[in-house]
Amino acid sequence: MTDLLFLAFAAVTIGAAILAIEARDLVYGAAALGIAFLGVAGLFFLLDAAYVGWFQIAVYIGAVVVLILFTVMLVGPRMGEAPLGLKRVSLLAAILVSLLLGMTGALANATAFPGQDSCGSGCDLYLLSTSLLKNYGVQLEFVSLVMAAAVIGALALSKTDRGQ
Amino acid sequence: MEPLSSFFAVSVILLGIGIYGLMTKRNAIRILFSVELIYNAANLNIIAFARLRNPPIATGQVLVLFTIALAAMEAAVGLSIIILVSRLNAEIDLSKLSKLKG
Numbered sequence A: 001m002t003d004l005l006f007l008a009f010a011a012v013t014i015g016a017a018i019l020a021i022e023a024r025d026l027v028y029g030a031a032a033l034g035i036a037f038l039g040v041a042g043l044f045f046l047l048d049a050a051y052v053g054w055f056q057i058a059v060y061i062g063a064v065v066v067l068i069l070f071t072v073m074l075v076g077p078r079m080g081e082a083p084l085g086l087k088r089v090s091l092l093a094a095i096l097v098s099l100l101l102g103m104t105g106a107l108a109n110a111t112a113f114p115g116q117d118s119c120g121s122g123c124d125l126y127l128l129s130t131s132l133l134k135n136y137g138v139q140l141e142f143v144s145l146v147m148a149a150a151v152i153g154a155l156a157l158s159k160t161d162r163g164q
Numbered sequence B: 001m002e003p004l005s006s007f008f009a010v011s012v013i014l015l016g017i018g019i020y021g022l023m024t025k026r027n028a029i030r031i032l033f034s035v036e037l038i039y040n041a042a043n044l045n046i047i048a049f050a051r052l053r054n055p056p057i058a059t060g061q062v063l064v065l066f067t068i069a070l071a072a073m074e075a076a077v078g079l080s081i082i083i084l085v086s087r088l089n090a091e092i093d094l095s096k097l098s099k100l101k102g
Helices: A002-022 A026-046 A050-075 A087-107 A125-135 A137-158 B004-024 B028-052 B059-089
Strands: none
Touching: A002 A026, A002 B004, A002 B028, A026 A050, A026 B004, A026 B028, A050 A125, A050 B028, A050 B059, A087 B004, A125 A137, A125 B059, A137 B059, B004 B028, B028 B059
């Protein structure tokens, strides 16, 4: 059962990721990116990280994909769709990426990381939240600070001097 | 449960797709897609390695929560830069933007 789920999630993730990069229309690309994020969230569920999976769905699909769609609409879906004309670069990139994948596959040892038992109470939300607030409270505050800075930065960027 | 190696394989393939997109695409939004895919590959890797430890600790999941938050901020700032560039240049093809060229 878990194997089937894993295969389904992995296939959906990889297929949607390829579609997101290669789709002609940016709107379809953004939708495919959302599906790829959903597949990664499913893999998180399989890895007993349910809270992270829900967080991924909420933040990536709820915020990032919607933001990207908004930007595509605002910038214009037709923009930047000119055919690339860089076949040599594409070929080089494909060769390099295949080399990366092949090298990783050759170095990988399929039995080095055996399947783990279900981690039971070790992976529950209680452990995660205590660790987040007790051990990493300062870092959490810093992330909030960076988030505020990012929001202010985005606002400052989008405010052009329209009066002149 | 699946061996963790298969999760690492998915992560590496996602990384490869992201690098391919970064190298071949010239559209700024498409490049942002690639960066997000690479973020997801890294997150998947961290979660899988965090799962490896016995007894489990929550550090890996906490790290991924921070990463997701930072990636969302990066997307917000990047998209606002893209909107600004498209307003100033009527173009988001990165090979044609040369305003900052020395």
